[in-house]
Amino acid sequence: MTPIPIQQATRRRKALRAWFDPRGRGLGFIAFALQRITGLGLVLYLLLHMAVLTTLLQGESAWDQFVAFAKSPIMLLFDLLLIAGILIHGLNGLRVSIVGLGFGVKQHKTFFWIMMLLSALLFVYAGWLLFAH
Amino acid sequence: MQKTTPSKRGGSWIWQALTGVLLILLLGLHMIAQHFVVSGGLRTFQDVIDYLRNPVILVLEAIFMLVVTYHAMVGVRAILYDLGLDEAGKKKATTVLTILGALIIVWAAYLLLRLTSM
Amino acid sequence: MSNNGRPGPKTPVTLKILRYKPGSIDPPRYDTFQVDADPLMTVLDALEEIRATEDPTLAYRHSCHHASCGTCAMKVNGKDVLSCVTKVLDQKSDVIVVEPLGTMPLVADLVVDMGDFARRYEPAGLSFVRESEYLTEAQTPEGVERYTRFESCIECGICLSACPVANTNASFIGPAGLAAWYRSLQKGDGERADILAAVDSDCGVWGCHGAMECTEACPSQVQPGDLIMYLRREVVKSKLPWAH
Incomplete structure (x- = not known):
C-alpha cells in the first residue's frame, strides 16, 4: 500500500468547502450537521453561562440587574433558541448513540423524526412555561 | 502526506455517548430545579446561595459541571479531528482542549466554593 | 447528433x-x-x-x-x-x-485519483468475488428464504465521496473499506481479533458519525453505513468484561 501524496492545504480547503455544500445531501447529513452546529452553540453557551454566574460574586445588586435583563423579551427569545438547541442535541444525540451501537440502524430516519417530534413537543411546553410564568 | 497511524478513540466515543445520556438526566434536573420550579424562572440572589448550600444540589451541580465540560471538550475535539489534522495537530488539539476544560472546571469549582461560603 | x-x-x-x-x-x-x-x-x-x-x-x-x-x-x-x-x-x-x-x-x-479509494479499501484484503444473483439452480438451505448478495461492492467510490467525514478526514478508512472489513469478519477471513483491532480507532469505526449518506448513495446495495454500525457493535461486544 503506497500512500498517495496529497497536499494538505488543498485537502483542507476542499474539506471546508464540502462542509458548506448542501447539494445532494440527505437527512443523515442534516442530522449530523445539526448535531455539530447545536453542539458548538452549546459550548459557547456554557462559557457564557459561566460568565453570567460569575456576576453572583459581585453581590446582590449585580445579580438583580442581570435577572431583570434576562427577563427582557430579546433574552427570552435567546432562551427559546437555547432550549431548541438542547432538545435537538440531546435527543438526536441519544439516537446517534443507539444507532451507533448497531441498534435500529435500518430505522434511523424514522428514529430521527420521532426525536424531532419529541423535541418539538417539549419545545412548545418549555416555551409555554417560559412565557406564561 | 498525513500519517495514517490510527489513534485509539473507541473509548472516547463510548464515553461521549454515556456522558451524553447522563447529561440528559443531569441537565433535566438542573433545568427543573434551577428554572422550571422557580417562579419567574430565575432564582433571587439569596435563593441561589441558600439553594447551593443544600449538599445534594451542590454535589449534583458539581457532577453536572464535570460531565458537561468533558462532553463539550471531547465534542469540539471530534470536530477538529475531522478537519483532517495530522497526528501532531491531533495532539495539539487534545492538549489545548484539556487545558481549556481544566480551566473551566477550576473556574466552576471556585464559583461554587465562593458562593457556598457567602 | x-x-x-x-x-x-x-x-x-x-x-x-x-x-x-x-x-x-x-x-x-x-x-x-x-x-x-x-x-x-x-x-x-x-x-x-x-x-x-x-x-x-x-x-x-x-x-x-x-x-x-x-x-x-x-x-x-x-x-x-x-x-x-x-x-x-x-x-x-x-x-x-x-x-x-x-x-x-x-x-x-x-x-x-481512485488510488485514494484503493488505499482505504485494500487493507481489508477482501477477495473480489462476485457470484451471480440469478443462479436458477441455486437452492437455499432450510430456513434461508433467499440469498443476499455478499460481494456487491463495485468499488465506484461513491460512498467515499458522499461521506461527510471522509470529505474532510484523509485518514478515515471510509465506508467501503469498513464494509469490506465487516464482510471479512462475516466470512471468517483472518483472525476475528485482528479484524476488530484494525477498525477499532478514530480512523476506523469510531470516525463514523452515522450520517448514513454512504448507504443512501451506494448504487450497489452494499449499505456500508449499516455495516459500520454492526461492526461497531462487534467491537464493543468484544470489549465487554464478560466477553472473555
Whole structure:
C-alpha cells in the first residue's frame, strides 16, 4: 500500500468547502450537521453561562440587574433558541448513540423524526412555561 | 502526506455517548430545579446561595459541571479531528482542549466554593 | 447528433461541466455544452457525445455502461451517482452540473485519483468475488428464504465521496473499506481479533458519525453505513468484561 501524496492545504480547503455544500445531501447529513452546529452553540453557551454566574460574586445588586435583563423579551427569545438547541442535541444525540451501537440502524430516519417530534413537543411546553410564568 | 497511524478513540466515543445520556438526566434536573420550579424562572440572589448550600444540589451541580465540560471538550475535539489534522495537530488539539476544560472546571469549582461560603 | 441513433423528440439541455487540467486549466472552471436529450440519454451518453463532437479533450472514466464496473461515478447536480444509469431528463433541470467525485484528489476534469479509494479499501484484503444473483439452480438451505448478495461492492467510490467525514478526514478508512472489513469478519477471513483491532480507532469505526449518506448513495446495495454500525457493535461486544 503506497500512500498517495496529497497536499494538505488543498485537502483542507476542499474539506471546508464540502462542509458548506448542501447539494445532494440527505437527512443523515442534516442530522449530523445539526448535531455539530447545536453542539458548538452549546459550548459557547456554557462559557457564557459561566460568565453570567460569575456576576453572583459581585453581590446582590449585580445579580438583580442581570435577572431583570434576562427577563427582557430579546433574552427570552435567546432562551427559546437555547432550549431548541438542547432538545435537538440531546435527543438526536441519544439516537446517534443507539444507532451507533448497531441498534435500529435500518430505522434511523424514522428514529430521527420521532426525536424531532419529541423535541418539538417539549419545545412548545418549555416555551409555554417560559412565557406564561 | 498525513500519517495514517490510527489513534485509539473507541473509548472516547463510548464515553461521549454515556456522558451524553447522563447529561440528559443531569441537565433535566438542573433545568427543573434551577428554572422550571422557580417562579419567574430565575432564582433571587439569596435563593441561589441558600439553594447551593443544600449538599445534594451542590454535589449534583458539581457532577453536572464535570460531565458537561468533558462532553463539550471531547465534542469540539471530534470536530477538529475531522478537519483532517495530522497526528501532531491531533495532539495539539487534545492538549489545548484539556487545558481549556481544566480551566473551566477550576473556574466552576471556585464559583461554587465562593458562593457556598457567602 | 442523434442520441445513439434513437429517433423521437429531443429536449435541449445545458451541461455545466467542471474542467481542470493541471498546468493549463488551473484553477478549475466550468464549461457549458448543449445536448439534445431524449428520455433514454444518460449523463454518460451526453459526455460521450460532447467528447465526440465538441471537445475531444474532455476527460472522464467509464467502462461497462450498465452499473456493473463502477468506473463512471461522478457528481450530477451535486449528487454522487453512476453517470451510466443517470438519465439526463430525469434531472428535471435545464442546466445539469457535472462534477468529479469529492474526497479523492482531482486528476483532470471528471477524473479523480481512485488510488485514494484503493488505499482505504485494500487493507481489508477482501477477495473480489462476485457470484451471480440469478443462479436458477441455486437452492437455499432450510430456513434461508433467499440469498443476499455478499460481494456487491463495485468499488465506484461513491460512498467515499458522499461521506461527510471522509470529505474532510484523509485518514478515515471510509465506508467501503469498513464494509469490506465487516464482510471479512462475516466470512471468517483472518483472525476475528485482528479484524476488530484494525477498525477499532478514530480512523476506523469510531470516525463514523452515522450520517448514513454512504448507504443512501451506494448504487450497489452494499449499505456500508449499516455495516459500520454492526461492526461497531462487534467491537464493543468484544470489549465487554464478560466477553472473555
